[in-house]
Amino acid sequence: MTRDTKLMSIDCVNALNGCWPQEVNWEDFEAQDKEIKDSTTEEWEKPEAFMINFANMPSLPHRLKVWSFSSQWSDEATLA
Secondary structure: OOOOOOOOOHHHHHHHHHHOOOOOOHHHHHHHHHHHHHOOOOOOOHHHHHHHHHHOOOOHHHHHHHHHHHOOOOOOOOOO
């Protein structure tokens, strides 16, 4: 996965990287998600639904760190 700079600025990457929880118990979220899906009266609020879908991306926290780190250099060099 590569970062489309038109869709996600480096400021957005840094903000997500800074607020991403260090330890997350996704099993709790999955159990709660199943309860919500089974219920006909409850739905996730928009922020929670977004984060659940967003967090399902493979290695997202690591990608955010790499994108943030690589953005520190504006020029690229070609190695021969």
